[in-house]
Amino acid sequence: MNWQEFLENRNRFFWFLHIGGWVGFAFVHYLGSLLHDLRDLFTWVTLLSAYAGAIFSYPLRYVYRRAWNMTPLKIALVVIVSSYISGLLWQVVKNISYWEIYKHGWRPDFWLYYTQSSLWSFYIMLSWSGLYFVIKYYQMLQTEKQKVLSANNMANQAQLKMLRYQLNPHFLFNTLNAISTLVLIDENKNANAMVTKLSDFLRYSLDMDTMKKVTLAQEIKALQLYLDIEKVRFEDRLRIEFEIQKNCQNALVPSLLFQPLVENAIKYAIAVKENGGTISLKVSRFANDLLLELSDDGPGAKIVKGELARENGVGLANTRERLATLYDKNYSMVISDNVPSGVKINIRIPFQQEQ
Template sequence: MIQWQKLYENRERLFWTLHTAGWGGFAIVYYIGSFLHDMRSIWLFVIVLNAYSGWLLTIPLRYIFRWARQQNVWRMLLTVFGSAYLTALAWAVVKNINYWEIYKHGYRPDEWYMYFQNTINSLIMVVCWSGLYFGIKNFQMLQKEKQNALKASTMAHQAHLKMLRYQLNPHFLFNTLNAISTLVLMKENKTAEAMVSRLSDFLRYSLDKDPIKKVPLQQEIQALDLYLQIEKVRFDERLSVTWDVQESVKQGLVPSLILQPLIENAIKYAISKMAAGGQISIVAKSFGKDLLLEVADNGPGADIEKGQLHRNNGVGLPNIQERLQSLYGDNFSFTIAHNQPTGVKVSIRIPFEVNEDANQH
């Protein structure tokens, strides 16, 4: 299969292979068809010689047709049919000479135009050769256009995924920098230094991870922990986080930073709205052959209609849905529901996938 693929991609080698195979097939079929006519080796020699002359005479057609394809329709048709007819005429003469000189031992026709007899048969063969040439060329052109369209679609798909992934809420960065500035003014340099270090590690993770690729859940948890430690400096005791992650799913692959916007929303719309603070619960567990991820808060809740939140200027949740759609097609679920007794719970179900390299260790 790989050898055929290499042959197809090498246009020069493909032409010579098909060209030779075609004329070789002509010789075989012609000999089998005229087997009862003559079984002597001299007849086989004439057939091989005719096939070889056809092989030679049709080679220039390749370069003539290559030029003709760059012309307008009428000039192309005139060039193709004119060159095909002249080639057929020349091949008819060569075949007649081979037949008379070799098979008939030097026979000479009475009239000169007899050399051009059976031109129609030669023309049919040359036209078939021309048809196959243009058919293969058009097929190659369509395949190339299909590959280019697929490549363009893939590049656009990847660019779209990257745009969605990097369209994170800038409020987090502004709030963190303001918190660091406040800590510096309050002379809490060690806390500020730790916060800068965590922010650096989190931003490095968010920029280094390719949005097209998936990462093990364990790495995602570590990045989310960095993010939450930064937020805990701002909210102190007002932010409480509980983790419920099954050990068996930690190597499961997830889109990078797929949960970060959900946690950010919980902090913005739940924790920050409660004077006494609140709790965020993060769950990851197996669900049949799928991986179930949940982020829930115990905040004041929100208006939910038909599984959609009614909030203004929110890009986090639509981005998550678009990323999941791009990565998994229809094989995922994304649901938003009321948490019990209060708050909002967001659930994501995706296929449970594991990196093959992880299985080998």
Template sequence: MGRWQALLDDRNRFFWVLQAAGWSGYALVHYIGSLMHEMRDIYAIIILLGAYAGFLLTVPLRYLYRQIWDSKPWFLILVVLGSAYASASIWAVIDNATYWEIYKFGFRPESNWFYFKNTTAKFYIMLSWSGLYFGIKYYQMLQDEKQKALMATSMAHQAQLKMLRYQLNPHFLFNTLNAISTLILIKENELANRMMTKLSSFLRFSLDNEPIKKIPLAREIEALMLYLDIEKVRFDERLKVTIEVDESVENALVPSLFLQPLIENSIKYAIAKMEEGGEVIVHAEHEGEDLVVVISDNGPGVKQPADDLVNRGGVGLANTRDRLQALYGKRYSFTLSANEPSGMRVEIRIPFEQVDL
């Protein structure tokens, strides 16, 4: 498959392969047709010489057609008809000369009618060759335009994903740096240093993973734990996190850093508002053809509709939903609902894709 694609990509080589194959096929068909008649063996040489003449005469046509490619249609048609007939006439003369000089040993017809019929037949062959040339050329141009459109769409898609991912960093950095500043002001330098170290590790992970690429869920959990280590410095014992990930989904591919904004949302709107703190649970399992990830908390919850909460609940929820839509199209679900007995619950379903080991 790779060699065939390389052949298609090399337009010049592709032309010569088709040129050689086409005229070889012409010679073969002509030879098979001659077997139906009692022809001498030397007739095979006549056929080869005729095919070779056609091969050589169509090469200039290629360069001529390339020169007039952008001309007006009427001019293009006239040039194709004229050049095809001129090539057919030359071919007929060469073909007749080789036929009568080699095969018939000098015998020549007395009338030019034979030459005219031969030229007409070869004119149709040249027109067919020209039609194939233009057809293949137009097909290649359409493929090029399609490829360019796909590339432009892909680049726009990648830019959108990068924008959505990097949109989270300023929001997260503001909260963390504000907490570090507070710790420094109250002389908690050791805690501030720990937070800064954890922040450095988390940002390094963020920069090392492209927003448009997917990573194994196990690695995503590692990044999540780096983030939680930062938050635990802020909330201490008030923040409890439980990770429930089946071994069967540890190698499942997920968008990089898609859990962090959801956990951040739970901490901001649930844990931070509870004096005694709270718990966030991350659960992941393989269900049918989907990977199901559930993030739930035991916070106070909210009374507004789920759709309004997604649109007004800060950057995290809407951003994650938009990233999933950009990556999976319609092959995902993002559901926000009340958790029992209290709190909020986010359920994400995406196609189960496993990393190759």
């Protein structure tokens, strides 16, 4: 059992602190007896005192459990009264053991002498109560923190699923529309080829865990499947250039990160030009960051405050939301004009690798 599991078991953790605290109390008093040159018999008095303290403080746990949901004023009253009663009973036992054991049976004539110094015992029990509530509140806050983290994680997972489900129909609609067009113009061979590539791409998508990051090599493989589908339509009009550093092959990236960006580039840069165009993908590492650059040499677009003025679909917005969900604020996505023409998208994410 590791330390975290031990702390999460509240009953076991209570007994560890309870027994450990009173053992420490006995040890401190024993060291004090050595400083005052007291007889060895005082050791038994100290042990009995610590044992009695553990016995009388233990019921406070159940008293405070019942008072837990009371108002703060009532809880304070319960703590003070309970601590004084348990402290008083503890002091009586301590005095009896002191007079009967250490003083060899001699005791004062008046029985109220057995309650002397009860205020000091009350302070000890009050300290025990304070520690109990501090630890209890700390455990409660930790539990609530775990619940919040779990809820946030579930919300992030749900958001990623929503974004992914939004992406797939969008891609399928465009691809099926292209296949339909090929069939209408009697390009059955190309239509069959596109259906085959689409099948491979969807199989790849279903086999991958959409909630986890994939290596860059896997993402490039998925991107190549998508480009093979588009090449059936555009043939030589669609040209691709990859420039990827070797030390980035195992870097982790969100699955299907490039597909919606390339889809936008094909729609607005390649399809509108008679001779087609080139889409370039560059991946490099700088310090602890992974740098991704996707560009085209199309006619370009109007960029307003880092956003495409024509962007009204799910491509860029979807990508930005996924990055924000996965990396919080530790990412950047910048859209700018490519030189000499076209649009360039630069993405920076933390460089991570599979463990």
